[in-house]
Amino acid sequence: MKFVHQLEAIIWKDFISEFRTKEMILSMCLFSFLVLIIFNFAFGSSINLDRGMIAGILWVAFVFSGLTGLGRSFNLERDRGTLQGLILCPVSPWTIFLAKLIGVFLFTTVMEIFTIFIFSVLYNATVLPFLVPLGLIVFLGTLGFTAIGTIFSAISATAKARDVLLSILFFPISVPVIIASVKSTAIILNGKSFQMIFPWLKILVAFDLIFLLVSYLTFAYILEE
Amino acid sequence: MTKKFGYKTALRNVDIFLQEGDSLALFGPNGAGKSTLIQVLCSLLPPTSGSVRIAGYEAGQDREALHQIIGLIAHQTFLYPHLTAYENLQFYGTMYGVARVNDRIAEVLDLVGLSGYRNDTVQNFSRGMQQRLSIGRAVIHDPMVIFLDEPFTGLDQQGSKDFIKLILQFRDQGKTVIMASHQLHLGIELCNRAAILKSGNIVYLQDVAGIAEKEFNQIYAQQVGEDMLPLKVA
Amino acid sequence: MKRTQTLWIPFQLLTYVLMLAALYAIFFFAPVEKTMGVIQKIFYIHVPAAFLAYLAFFITFMASILYLYRKDSKWDTVAHCAVETGVIFCTIVLITGPIWAKPVWNVWWTWDPRLTTTLILWFTYVAYLMLRRSVKENQRANLSAVFGIIGFINVPITFFSIRLWRTIHPVIITSRGINMSWPMKLSLLITFIAFCFLFFSVLISRIRLEQLKMRIEEINDTMDDMNIGLAQKLVKGI
Numbered sequence: 024m025k026f027v028h029q030l031e032a033i034i035w036k037d038f039i040s041e042f043r044t045k046e047m048i049l050s051m052c053l054f055s056f057l058v059l060i061i062f063n064f065a066f067g068s069s070i071n072l073d074r075g076m077i078a079g080i081l082w083v084a085f086v087f088s089g090l091t092g093l094g095r096s097f098n099l100e101r102d103r104g105t106l107q108g109l110i111l112c113p114v115s116p117w118t119i120f121l122a123k124l125i126g127v128f129l130f131t132t133v134m135e136i137f138t139i140f141i142f143s144v145l146y147n148a149t150v151l152p153f154l155v156p157l158g159l160i161v162f163l164g165t166l167g168f169t170a171i172g173t174i175f176s177a178i179s180a181t182a183k184a185r186d187v188l189l190s191i192l193f194f195p196i197s198v199p200v201i202i203a204s205v206k207s208t209a210i211i212l213n214g215k216s217f218q219m220i221f222p223w224l225k226i227l228v229a230f231d232l233i234f235l236l237v238s239y240l241t242f243a244y245i246l247e248e
Numbered sequence: 249m250t251k252k253f254g255y256k257t258a259l260r261n262v263d264i265f266l267q268e269g270d271s272l273a274l275f276g277p278n279g280a281g282k283s284t285l286i287q288v289l290c291s292l293l294p295p296t297s298g299s300v301r302i303a304g305y306e307a308g309q310d311r312e313a314l315h316q317i318i319g320l321i322a323h324q325t326f327l328y329p330h331l332t333a334y335e336n337l338q339f340y341g342t343m344y345g346v347a348r349v350n351d352r353i354a355e356v357l358d359l360v361g362l363s364g365y366r367n368d369t370v371q372n373f374s375r376g377m378q379q380r381l382s383i384g385r386a387v388i389h390d391p392m393v394i395f396l397d398e399p400f401t402g403l404d405q406q407g408s409k410d411f412i413k414l415i416l417q418f419r420d421q422g423k424t425v426i427m428a429s430h431q432l433h434l435g436i437e438l439c440n441r442a443a444i445l446k447s448g449n450i451v452y453l454q455d456v457a458g459i460a461e462k463e464f465n466q467i468y469a470q471q472v473g474e475d476m477l478p479l480k481v482a
Numbered sequence: 483m484k485r486t487q488t489l490w491i492p493f494q495l496l497t498y499v500l501m502l503a504a505l506y507a508i509f510f511f512a513p514v515e516k517t518m519g520v521i522q523k524i525f526y527i528h529v530p531a532a533f534l535a536y537l538a539f540f541i542t543f544m545a546s547i548l549y550l551y552r553k554d555s556k557w558d559t560v561a562h563c564a565v566e567t568g569v570i571f572c573t574i575v576l577i578t579g580p581i582w583a584k585p586v587w588n589v590w591w592t593w594d595p596r597l598t599t600t601l602i603l604w605f606t607y608v609a610y611l612m613l614r615r616s617v618k619e620n621q622r623a624n625l626s627a628v629f630g631i632i633g634f635i636n637v638p639i640t641f642f643s644i645r646l647w648r649t650i651h652p653v654i655i656t657s658r659g660i661n662m663s664w665p666m667k668l669s670l671l672i673t674f675i676a677f678c679f680l681f682f683s684v685l686i687s688r689i690r691l692e693q694l695k696m697r698i699e700e701i702n703d704t705m706d707d708m709n710i711g712l713a714q715k716l717v718k719g720i
Contacts (some may be wrong), residue, residue: 043330071712105327111326129386174632178628182618188613192609199642234635237632241550241631241632244627257708
């Protein structure tokens with residue numbers, strides 16, 4: 024039970040801090056908006072782009088914008104020295120990881136909802152009929168990349184070129200998530216049946232479970248000095 | 249216990265034994281390893297060899313149990329600037345599993361004299377107020393052992409006076425206090441044992457209850473090779 | 483190191499001899515393939531290099547786990563030396579692949595699962611090395627070990643996801659199979675063994691180099707330590 028209270032306390036603390044400054048959420052939403060606009064110019068402004076391509080654009084917006092949020096989750100704690108205060112508490116490292124993950128996941132989801140809305144307007148994509156399967160894909164995919172993003176954010180927090188290192192570590196490992204998410208989103212937006220995305224969903228679930236397990240086993244070592 | 253960073257030895261064969269209720273003043277020139285020693289004792293840094301054991305809990309193995317019974321007051325406040333005094337204490341109170349958190353928060357705010365600032369965000373606090381709240385944060389879970397790392401830095405006269413009162417209160421409550429400081433006279437006034445650290449070695453470790461300030465000054469000058477003019481707080 | 487020294491020199495000599503044998507096998511012994519021509523001979527370098535690139539990362543994976551378990555810096559040294567050696571072999575794979583592909587299939591690159599996974603592997607290696615350069619010394623071994631583990635686990639997942647992706651898209655090249663005559667098989671075997679020896683020669687040399695570096699650092703820092711003590715004694719006038 025203590026574990027749950029501690030988890031709640033950290034999530035609540037991050038949530039209140041963010042609510043009072045709104046720094047992270049504003050910059051994430053603005054950034055994803057920008058990405059969507061730039062891609063429109065990059066691809067020559069055709070109104071009816073191939074569904075596969077716009078699925079890719081959507082996920083690029085999600086991931087790049089998510090990275091800016093991820094960068095902040097541990098950086099602020101390290102900078103202000105509060106991470107030490109947290110480590111001093113009788114709390115297991117995995118609780119800290121899980122709390123950070125849930126926090127970033129929720130903020131990223133808010134940004135993604137906003138992005139999908141803007142996306143459906145700018146790219147004339149009908150999204151409403153596909154909301155449930157799309158929601159499932161976005162949930163699993165976001166969980167995947169925020170999980171590895173949180174691990175790498177903690178790893179790169181003490182490094183010199185923090186944000187660059189986060190990106191370098193992140194991209195090779197995120198390849199399966201991105202491929203699976205983009206492909207299944209494209210299938211759904213094309214109006215194909217739900218069953219066709221099953222293999223992709225299996226990959227996403229496997230990825231999520233494996234990396235949550237790995238983080239459970241190794242996060243203590245990341246916080247150790 | 250020995251602590252090395254790479255091949256540089258920060259602490260060499262440090263061997264300290266304290267009874268419950270003792271208070272230890274840790275002196276030494278800058279770079280002697282006082283902060284490192286405190287960090288190792290708080291289990292924030294692992295020793296390279298040897299072990300740290302507090303109340304039977306071993307740092308490293310029983311990390312969580314150990315953290316439940318210690319509190320650290322250092323130069324960083326460990327406070328969240330966008331949260332209010334109340335919220336900061338509520339956070340740490342929950343993390344330490346304090347029972348009846350709200351009552352305890354009121355108690356602690358009273359103790360450090362910040363009851364009036366309960367709902368103000370910490371980023372608006374002065375340095376002294378932040379330090380006071382940090383003390384509250386450190387003792388909210390009523391720890392057995394309190395570590396202080398140069399606690400008087402940045403405090404004005406009144407702040408130092410109040411802080412001294414608090415430390416004496418902790419001593420009366422039977423808590424074990426370990427304090428690293430540059431203030432020789434305060435150290436020997438507040439603590440019953442003193443240690444002098446020089447380049448990672450403990451060169452002096454004795455009971456100093458009742459010792460005269462002048463005498464200790466001499467001992468310190470002898471050990472460290474420099475005279476330390478005490479900064480007097482009236 | 484003295485004991486292994488006696489084995490080490492013959493090992494390196496053997497490597498040298500085997501590599502010469504391999505070169506002979508590639509250029510003189512192995513027949514020229516009918517359809518692809520001389521360029522096919524790159525295959526003898528490409529295949530062993532690919533196997534060893536993946537082996538190197540597997541070594542990193544095991545060494546990283548052992549490091550986290552035992553906290554012996556020896557394993558950290560093995561892990562990062564294996565990555566460095568692996569990058570070299572991986573680069574060889576990624577260069578020889580396109581050199582072969584262009585004259586044979588008329589494309590420099592295909593997004594086929596094996597080549598793409600190898601490219602991702604290469605990036606993961608490079609990321610590992612960048613990580614080591616960027617973080618502070620006291621955490622470096624821990625963080626590298628964690629990334630070594632994560633990176634390796636990612637390899638099979640990446641392979642399967644790319645393969646699934648490729649079954650949906652039209653594939654330009656359907657098969658890499660070559661019917662091999664026995665001289666070709668023998669050449670491959672010789673080259674394979676020679677490259678294995680080469681790999682371990684390079685890896686062990688690198689590890690020995692690193693250990694020497696660490697020893698020098700240790701001596702330097704201990705001298706510094708002692709000097710500080712000595713200087714203080716002089717100041718105190720003893």
